[in-house]
Amino acid sequence: MKVRLKFTKIGHMKFLGHLDLQRLFQRCIRRADLPIEYSKGFNPHQHLYFALPLPLGATSEGEYLDMNLTSGVEPQEIKNSLNAFLPEGITVQDVYILSNDSLVGMAAVDAAEYRISIDKETVPSNFMDAVNNFFNQKEILAEKRGKKGIKEISIKEMIYKYTLDENDKQWMIYLVLAAGSKANLKPETVIEQLYKNNGWEYKDYRIHIHRINIFSRINNEFLPLSD
Amino acid sequence: MTTLRVKDDLLLQVEKPARYIGNEVNSVKKDINKIDIRFAFCFPDVYEVGMSHLGMQILYYYLNQREDTYCERVFAPWLDMEQKMRDNNIPLFALESQEDVKNFDFLGFTLQYEMCYTNVINLIDLAGIPIWSKDRNEEDPIICAGGPCAYNPEPLAHFVDFFYIGEGEATLGEVFDIYKKHKKEGGSRREFLEKLLDVEGIYVPCFYDVHYKADGTIESFIPNHPRAKSKIHKQIVKDLDKTYYPTHAIMPWIQTVHDRVVLEVFRGCIRGCRFCHAGIVYRPVREKSKEVLMKQASLLLKNTGYEEISLASLSTSDYSELEKFSEELLEVCRESKINISLPSLRIDEFSLDLMGKVQEVRKSSLTFAPEAGTQRLRDVINKGINEEDILSGSRRAFEGGWDRVKLYFMIGLPTETEEDIEGIADLASKIVDVFYEIPKENRAKAVKVVVSSSCFVPKPFTPFQWEPQNTYQEFMDKQYFLKGKIKRKQIQYNYHDAIVSSLEGMIARGDRKVGDVLYAAWKSGCRFDGWSEHFDFEKWEQAFKDTGINPAFYANRRRAYDEILPWDHISVGVTKAFLKREHEKAMKGEVTPNCRQHCENCGAKRFNGGICYES
Structure with a gap:
């Protein structure tokens, strides 16, 4: 299941660079126990597709992150479980289910x-x-x-x-x-x-x-x- | 949202501003109005280094368990930030509340390496607190320090109000209880420090006087207060299974040196290598049970979301339940796609097999630490590893697909001769030979052997504490000599400028007078001396000149057994008599069996716990 998250990056979170934001999401996704798809191989990692990196110092009310889940989860549940672990300033506002042929990440x-x-x-x-x-x-x-x-x-x-x-x-x-x-x-x-x-x-x-x-x-x- | 101490426009002008904003996932938030004791845990290095330190994470959560206490974190601001803070009159602040530490009750420094001492002074100064203990008044916080370097507290004795000798989880709480009562009842700073004289493990330098002989050695070291103890004993936790261990870790905003779950498997080391400070001061060995480890591992992984776990100890292979524990952990980690990192393994059949399972495809590099190039010298330092171990380990590794071996050595060990140094090149060469003896179809195409040498620094509380350190010139000559002996293209030799090791050697065994040099060096601008790009030896040289202190007296002089050493009033459990015995055996090239083979009565039995009482 392809899903798209819309989230904010405001307040003190503007001091977080893009790579740090990626790491933060990876760890929160783990804590939220979402059935995210991992890469194959011996050191599996999550596939996260961010729409567009935000420069350090900038804020945003319209950031997007796409990912693949291996089983179905209600959008509301994805949102709530992630928000329980994300820090102040980063909040998932909406979760959308994408069709299988949708472009993801920067391609979109x-x-x-x-x-x-x-x-x-x-x-x-x-x-x-x-x-x-x-x-x-x-x-x-x-x-x-x-x-x-x-x-x-x-x-x-x-x-x-x-x-x-x-x-x-x-x-x-x-x-x-x-x-x-x-x-x-x-x-x-x-x-x-x-x-x-x-x-x-x-x-x-x-x-x-x-x-x-x-x-x-x-x-x-x-x-x-x-x- | 907490208001940041430093305004946005300033933060956007420094490197990695997330170092200074606090409020990380899993950091502790408290209502300051409900707090009796405010404690600033200061790590005198930059955020990424300090956040990787396990001891800080343990003590942070341990102290914050107390409802009456708020333990916050402080790291050394990087040079760009320090400049902004000084230009804009922003004093040192704590990350959690973003409030100035000058108004805290305590600043507690953890001393992990000597080269951070100028940062300690700098942080006190940035906080707006008088640098010298004697100049502080009733409004100033109490400054304390602990950690491995606190076992020789003397170089910092003039700057620190009291030292905690040992493991914080053991009895640091007692100090807080006394302080809380003291604060309530009212009393002076000096009265509080006097009360600490009744607490085991606390050293208050101002209650001791040092007198020196004409030759600069110590004539006497005596208490000037009737209640000051003549010996301060290290405090430890006896049973790690029953000791507090955090179930969370603060998630750093930016990538740190060790950005993963760190699970402490055991404390101490059975080996007794004679150069090793940690191997002595963390005695006795205390293991956690496999069940406790599994429980801690799963909680930490669950509460952090980390994708990697690292096993921490001085020598992981010596964990008595390693085989079963690693099987269980591998199982759990494979299921949940967690990587395992296994530092400090001895290379044998079992560990190669284990590493193979853990790394699967990334069979890149294998590390040995023979430390010395000949068996004679390895016996002197009691490094229980022989050439056959290394060669057979390498052979197995090459057959298993590895194609890179790293070898760590020390230059300047006691009794070292040219032959020992040449032995390093010979050993590396033999490893290359082993590789080519294996039929082509059973090994990789090419091999690389990386030899690294570090410069030996004699440390307090080791059998080599009386030994002279090589001079800078000797170190450099020896490294060049070795460089000339390494000729095969498969061998790469890495070495460093010895100057930092020389300085470390001088501070590590320093007395109170060394404090003047630290101050002078700081005053002239030294900070982050452990960072080669910031280390400025000319400033240190000038500091020695200005204070009239001869570095060779501390680094390159042989001490007599009967000399009063600056750290003699501290007891780590291991007795001076044992260290002397070990030193004498070293000179004869006699080895000592490890703790599990035979008890040598080193003195650690006095703690009533750990391996000394295992059957």
Whole structure:
């Protein structure tokens, strides 16, 4: 039985890296005694398929993890038994049963939505104009650090949507970006380039990235992985 | 959600911020308003190292069993975090409550290795507590320390208010009972320390005076308080089956050195290798029954979700029920897909068979620890392993599919000659020969023999406690000599710069004066000295110069049997007379049978338990 878990990673859990999160889930799944499928061989390990790694420091209300179970368990039971062992900040919100031919893990991912919060006092007062100008460029080039050094890439076509919102203290940029194995754009790459183009000093610890949801593209429509 | 002591933006600027957030799965949460005693268990190394330490996990749960006590954890912040803390005036805090340890009742340090001593000083300073015991006042926490290095407490005697000598589960609770009553009744810090003089196993350094002779050796070591004991006896638990053992383990947020269930099979070691500190100070051997082990194993696996279990002891092969126990454990682990890790096995037919079952396909590497290259020197150190054992073990292993052998040796053992060092190369070469004697179809294609040498550090409470350590130059010359003798391409030789071992040798047998060097080294910036990338010998050299202390006096000098040693007021059970006997036998190359073969009356019988009373 293929199942998909939707979970949160909020609060102090933002300090947990992706590998640490994987280990945490492996151990909680064991404690919850779920009939998870193990790899064959002499050192069996669990097959866990995370949709998209979240960078350390970011929070999320829409993370997904797929796995195979060797026998049927009620979604509600999976949720309750895992939540009994998961730490504060990581909560399974829903469990969905997938059809056997569903894509799992990153293969199912096409886009992700983010909210990037920036304290107003850390940026100049022309922030709104600068943001609009940046996203309305005909072409947006960004520097990407790869194995072969820094190269310039065009990112405009990987930004599916942007909106800007504000409250008393913060600017909030909402982004829907290409994600997954085909094309992947990290929100920090976009924001860093925004800062660079405007000559502002970029420090990753001054912005806060929050992932809202992860999507699949089905018939040219973005649907959350939970659908 | 607990408010973190360090703000998010600072945490995001340091490596592995999860080191500092606490609240791990299986950590203990308590209502601080219902607590009488707040205890900060300090491991003077980084999170990943400290979290791997079994003793800390045992004592953490043991102390937290008490409703009146909250034991929280403290690790040494990594250098990047220390800098942030100092820049932002954030004092040392405990992981659980995230509150400053300055307001705790106790800071308790576990001393696992000498090279963490500058971290001990650094943690006290980061907490905002005066470093020197004498400078602390009524508001400051009491600073105590225990663990294997506490058996020679003198190098830290000026910084620590009291030492606990022995196993914490034994009688540490008594100290807490006295403290609780003392706190209720009201009384000074000094009065509390005086009350501790009536407790067995507690050493309060300020109630003892040391006088030195002109040559620097100790003239006298005498109590300056009428109730201070002249001998402080190690405290131990007699029956491990009936002793507290945790059913949980705190699940570290990040990967640690030993990220698995650790099951202690027995304490102590029957072997009596003459260089080995642990082999003496953990005497007598006390085993757990197979039934208790199986119960503890299944509870720990159930309550952690770990996918691996490791058996811990000084020499797992010597566990008397190993065959039956390993069968049962294998059965359970196979069913639930748990890996077993088996360190410290002696290589024989049984253990090879067992390892084969445990590792199945990963027959990668096999480890022997002959420690010395010739039988003569192995007899001197009482390492009960001979060349035939090693060669036949290797042959069996090669026939069983292994293609890699690791060999551990020590350089600088007492009485060592060039012949002994050359013997290391010869032994490695013979193992390669054994491999090629086996018909091709019955062995792997190629073989690798990895020889590693470490530098011998004479330790207190061993038969070699009177021996001079090799100098740095001698160590390096010997290692180069060995390097020149190893010529076959199948043999790889690993060795290290001897400088850390030289320093360790000086601190391990240090007296109170050594505290000044530790302080000076810390003051000049030394921390994490056990981490080669942070070890800065120039700073240590300067510290010796500034304090006028000669490292050779401690490391490279032969002591006379009648010299008062800095740790003579501590008793680990094993008598000085036995150690002297063993030293004399070592010089004659005579071996001593192990505890199970014959009792040599080492003194450990005084504890009324363990192997000394097995029929």
